[in-house]
Amino acid sequence: MESKLFQWLKANKNKLLPHKSSSDKGDPCYQVRLVEGLFDPAESAEVLLSLLNYKIKFHTVQLLNLKETNNSNPENSQKRIEELRAAKQEVTDLVVEARNKDLILEIHSTVKIIPKKRSE
Template identity: 35%
Template sequence: MDNHNKTFTLIDGTFSVEDADQILTALLNYKIDYHNREDFSKHVRFNRDIEHSKKRIQELTATKEAVKNLIAETESNKFNLVINSTITVRLEEA
């Protein structure tokens, strides 16, 4: 493959406060749930170290709280939220 980096647009739009809250909360909850499931699975099946997932859960939980605070501030000011999110996938030899 020529280029080992691929970029994809995940979110690109202007959203009402309610829609932005739903989108961002669902995304963050999914990531937190993923790490919780991954922790449990790795620990039970392989007795693997789960510190990375624990750290990510803390980071994602803090981000979720910051987003909730932003949403709370925004609701009283009647703004829309412009959300742009891209992901970059890099191919790496195993």
């Protein structure tokens, strides 16, 4: 059985395609609409918490790798994990409140991608 997130992604694949534009500095950038629409609280929780959990997992792995090398400062990764956990709690509270008040949630999430040269 497909998850609601996977079903939504299949139904909205055209909305997810990158759109080319320019950044504030005139650099080319691409915008991808990750999430767009109205969701009941359970769907909202599945979409948003899945994204947050993935990012927490990503930064946790990064943090472990940094600690193993002993050459890098893991403070930024640790700080980001804490921020993401706080955001996860806020989203959870919002979803519970929406469910208790029989509300739906309108969610818009766009990712802006700006290709940059590596600094030397």
